Amino acid sequence: MSNQNVRVAVIQSAPILFDKISALDKIxxxxxxxxxxxxxxxVFPEVFVSGYPRGLSMGTRVGSRTSEGRxxxxxxxxxxxxxxxxxxxxLGEIAREAGVYLIVGVVERDNQFSKSTxxxxxxxxGPDGEMLGKHRKLIPTGAERLLWGQGDGSTLTVIDTPFGxxxxxxxxxxxxxxxxxxMYAKGIDILITPTADARETWQSTIRHIACEGRCFVVSSNQFVTKDSYPTDLYGYDDIAQDPDVLSRGGSAIVGPLGEYVSNPLFDQEGMLLADLDMSQVTQSRFDFDVVxxxxxxxxxxxxxxxxxQAIVEFR
Incomplete structure (x- = not known):
């Protein structure tokens, strides 16, 4: 691991839901x-392209789906x-023009088999605009399982950079x-944790992980209001009685001893900037190295x- 410092930006924002152009423009x-x-x-939040459909039922009940939800x-x-x-x-052009490592949460469409999952x-x-890898969420949580498939072990991606x-x-x-x-066994120095969880318990989680893994944890969440939901969605009534702020954010950066480098940002769109001293990772593992x-x-x-994991093999 390099001891080179790195300046990290965490973006807390939201696109217009289901609007890819809006998401790409914001990126x-x-x-x-x-x-x-x-x-x-x-670093951008979980499924920034093209939004986390918080509150929408997609017309589902146990045992049935509606044509409008489909x-x-x-x-x-x-x-x-x-x-x-x-x-x-x-996105590669954006990263290359800016000269940055760009990490974005996206909804990925399967391009191998049915092209529907x-x-x-x-x-x-990377800063040269080249795609370095991807990771697919292993287990969608709760009702997310109606939206997304399961990833597999082939995308437990860890990338070497000049700073770790x-x-x-x-x-x-x-x-x-x-x-x-x-991830710890792959030698992670900066763990990226895009999320849709704005609760205080998430803050406990990322601080624990930083302390456990003796790594920096960079957590990015969306700040979402009803204004970002198109009113012509069939399921728009699902959020009619919800508060105007649907996700209050809570993006944060935590150091390898569990202390905040950047305190959580709540109730607003914004950007966190922090200079990470990567030598702190090595120092923190003096008395605890989990792997x-x-x-x-x-x-x-x-x-x-x-x-x-492939359901079909062509030989």
Whole structure:
């Protein structure tokens, strides 16, 4: 691991729901602003492209789905992106022009088999504009399972950079101890945790993970109001009685001893900027290294299957 410092920008914003152009425009604008302030690593929230449909039922009840809900889901599908594809090329242009590592939460459309399944993914792009990798959420949470498929072990991505190793787990994946252990074993120095969880308990989670993994944790959430929901959605009435602020944010950056580097940002759109001293990662592991000297492989072992799971093989 390098001891080079890095300036990180965490974006707390939201696009117009199901509007890919809105999401890409915001990414371009915020990334340009972050770069102008010296950021080298820019992080966007969970499924920023093209939004987290908080509060929408998609016309579902146990045992049935409505035709209107299917149409709203189709709209979500239309606003998803292919990886790779034209949209990832455009995101690469944004990263290259800004000269930053760009990390974006996206709704990914399967481009291998039926082309209909969606995934909650993290996309990693380098400062040269090249795609460095992706991660698909292993387990969509609760009703999210109606929207997204399950990822597999082939995208537990960790990327080498001049300032350390970066990778991510999405929202409640971070409550999976074995998933965290797999990331620690890959030598993670900066753990990216895009989320849709704005509760105080999430703050406890990211502080614990930073302390446990002796790594920086960079958490990015959307700040969402009803104004970002198109009123012509069939399911718009689902949120009619909800408060105007649907997600209050809570983006934050935590150091490897569990202390805030940037305090949580609530109740507003904005950007967190912080200079991370990567030497703190090495120093923090002096007395605790969860996969090193504080590990007991004679008692506990973890097997991680990183092969891609395919339902069909053509030979």
């Amino acid at each position: 371009a604008s915020w990334t340009k602003q972050a770069s102008s302030e010296g950021a080298q690593l820019v 149409k709203d889901w189709e709209r979500y599908w239309e606003s998803a992106i292919d990886i790779p594809g034209e949209d990832t090329e455009y 969606l995934y909650n993914s993290i996309l990693y792009i 190793r970066i990778g991510g787990l999405i929202c409640w994946e971070n409550y999976m101890p074995l998933a965290r252990t797999a 090193g000297h504080y590990n007991r492989p004679d008692v506990f072992q973890l097997i991680v299957k990183e092969d891609k």
